[in-house]
Amino acid sequence: MTVVQHRVPSPATDRMIPSIPMGRIATTELRKMLDTRSGFWTMASIALVSLATTGLVILFADRGDLTYSTFAAAIGVPMSLILPIIAILSVTAEWSQRSGLTTFALVPHRGRVITGKLMAALAVAIVGTPVAFAIGALGNLGGAAIAGVSPVWDLTLTHLLTIELANVLGMLVGFMLGVVVRGSAGALVAYFIYQFLLPTLGLILAAKQAWFSDLQPWVDFDFATGALLEGSVTAQQWLQLAITGLIWLVVPLAVGLRLVVRAEVK
Amino acid sequence: MIKLDAVTRTYGDFTAVDEVSFTARPGRVTGFLGPNGAGKSTTMRVIVGLTRATSGSATVSGRRYVDLPNPGREVGVLLDASAQHAGRTGRETLTIAQRFMGLPSARVEEMLELVGLTSDESSRRVRDYSLGMRQRLGLATALIGDPGVLILDEPANGLDPAGIRWMRGLLRDFADRGGTVLLSSHLLHEIEVVADDLVVIGNGRIVAQGAKSELLASAGAVVRTTEPLVLAEALAAQGVTSSYVGEDGLLAQANAEHVGRTAFSAGVAVLELRPADGAGLEEIFLQLTADTQRDAASQTPSAPHLEGALA
Structure with a gap:
């Protein structure tokens, strides 16, 4: 390393400095999601897993199953599981990697930083899901061509939109867990508990206990979002989604945001 | 600012x-x-x-x-x-x-x-x-x-x-x-x-x-003695404030000659006597650094004195 003698920029005196616009915070936070090694490989893994699952479907699925919904599900499921990890790491890195010491010094209103991260996470989910749909469409065309059948398009636009909403909600769950836990390892563990352990427990409990089986749609967020993946959502299911979402997403997120704004950054 | x-x-x-x-x-x-x-x-x-x-x-x-x-x-x-x-x-x-x-x-x-x-x-x-x-x-x-x-x-x-x-x-x-x-x-x-x-x-x-120049040029003398308490009292009787430095030392707000004469008339054996010349600051600092255990620092009454001496 060489020591360079160089003129230091002159210290600023009085000058008008505009405040940092929200859009700039959001786009910078989006960049931060993708410019680290972990961010890069998380995104790359989505592409790799999408290609792999498309290949597996073409190789192993029955001819009758070579429909657009099969391909969309094969790509959408791994994507919906991995995308929230980007949201988690985007929040927790500020604490686990301690970069918050710089971030919150540059943007001292932490609510604005967190809002920027939320906007960036939503943008990734909203843009990412149609990309998965597009890859699925290519897989469907390719699979049909290889199998020598005409492609079957069995997903409606409404259904695509409810799947997209499910992915956005999944992204928000990751974001919420990041905000609440504020540590990468802890938040990832919490995510897997939330995403895999709790739904399984709900399933077992509903199978064994009749009273819970009736109650489940009203208290189980994963159960309620399942309706979005099925396609046709009734008014009652929308209500169940709203109630479970309030319990499992909105309330913890509100608590977490309050903690983030007040917590000491070390 | x-x-x-x-x-x-x-x-x-x-x-x-x-x-x-x-x-x-x-x-x-x-x-x-x-x-x-x-x-x-x-x-x-x-x-x-x-x-x-x-x-x-x-x-x-x-x-x-x-x-x-x-x-x-x-x-x-x-x-x-x-x-x-x-x-x-x-x-x-x-x-x-x-x-x-x-x-x-x-x-x-x-x-x-x-x-x-x-x-x-x-x-x-x-x-x-x-x-x-x-x-x-x-x-x-x-x-x-x-x-x-x-x-x-x-x-x-x-x-x-x-x-x-x-x-x-x-x-x-x-x-x-x-x-x-x-x-x-x-x-x-x-x-x-x-x-x-x-x-x-x-x-x-x-x-x-304060300004570094003032702190480093702070008047006073550092004296080490077998009986710091007796010397501190003798100095105080003449209106000279002093504070403890380490085990047996004092930082006195007077020149070395005055401190020497006071020690002589008080019958106290002096081990070392020199003008402070910024040593005061260093002594404070060494003491602070040595007393990393918080309880040790609070045992000696010197810290508040030092503030008065140098602030």
């Missing part, structure tokens, strides 16, 4: 920062000196709003830090060089700061050149950086917004001797052109070369502050 007014921060029963007040002025390098755990970093985090003060206030350029519209353009902050995302390259780390501040992208290369990070080094991940390289990157992040105030916590840590000299030159130059520099260190010698003003903190309290 950085102004602290009775800043206090407590954690449960423990008071990390206790009624700290000082002002860092434009055109001057203010050295913030204290042993590890004295409260320097907590004080600096309070200034930039990362830690809430339990009471008291801190302002930068007359405003609370959180009220600055784009803080990076007015205040360069380096609190911990290791607090960077390990998986990001050095150049990318700097680019993030440049984007937050809304600066032209050319500033990134300018800053890399300024702090002496080569193109190859800046393309590496921060995880592979030495502490010295992280300090240079942190300094680049602090300077990129062309601020008028710098707040740097132990920036010399991990720099080689040439790097330390380079940084001193940079800070001197910054202050000479009207900038305000607040610079912390736990090493007196590291900071006395570059600082114009000194603020010395121990156990969360300010024990001495």
Whole structure:
């Protein structure tokens, strides 16, 4: 390393400095999601897993199953599981990697930083899901061509939109867990508990206990979002989604945001 | 200008920062000196709003830090060089700061050149950086917004001797052109070369502050004796204040001859007697550093005396 003698920029005196616009915070936070090694490989893994699952479907699925919904599900499921990890790491890195010491010094209103991260996470989910749909469409065309059948398009636009909403909600769950836990390892563990352990427990409990089986749609967020993946959502299911979402997403997120704004950054 | 007014921060029963007040002025390098755990970093985090003060206030350029519209353009902050995302390259780390501040992208290369990070080094991940390289990157992040105030916590840590000299030159130059520099260190010698003003903190309290020239030229004599208590009383009888330094020493606010004559007439054996010549500051500091255990520091009644002697 060489020591360079160089003129230091002159210290600023009085000058008008505009405040940092929200859009700039959001786009910078989006960049931060993708410019680290972990961010890069998380995104790359989505592409790799999408290609792999498309290949597996073409190789192993029955001819009758070579429909657009099969391909969309094969790509959408791994994507919906991995995308929230980007949201988690985007929040927790500020604490686990301690970069918050710089971030919150540059943007001292932490609510604005967190809002920027939320906007960036939503943008990734909203843009990412149609990309998965597009890859699925290519897989469907390719699979049909290889199998020598005409492609079957069995997903409606409404259904695509409810799947997209499910992915956005999944992204928000990751974001919420990041905000609440504020540590990468802890938040990832919490995510897997939330995403895999709790739904399984709900399933077992509903199978064994009749009273819970009736109650489940009203208290189980994963159960309620399942309706979005099925396609046709009734008014009652929308209500169940709203109630479970309030319990499992909105309330913890509100608590977490309050903690983030007040917590000491070390 | 950085102004602290009775800043206090407590954690449960423990008071990390206790009624700290000082002002860092434009055109001057203010050295913030204290042993590890004295409260320097907590004080600096309070200034930039990362830690809430339990009471008291801190302002930068007359405003609370959180009220600055784009803080990076007015205040360069380096609190911990290791607090960077390990998986990001050095150049990318700097680019993030440049984007937050809304600066032209050319500033990134300018800053890399300024702090002496080569193109190859800046393309590496921060995880592979030495502490010295992280300090240079942190300094680049602090300077990129062309601020008028710098707040740097132990920036010399991990720099080689040439790097330390380079940084001193940079800070001197910054202050000479009207900038305000607040610079912390736990090493007196590291900071006395570059600082114009000194603020010395121990156990969360300010024990001495003022212009370095005044503090170092502080009158008085250091005396070591077999009976410090007797000598202290004899001096006090003549209106000379003194304070304990270590086990058997006193820092007396009188010249060496006066202290010698007092000891002679009091019949006290003197082991050592010399003019303070800034030794007072060093003695305070050595004592603070030696008494890293908080309970040991509170056993001797000397700390409050020293404040009176040197503030």
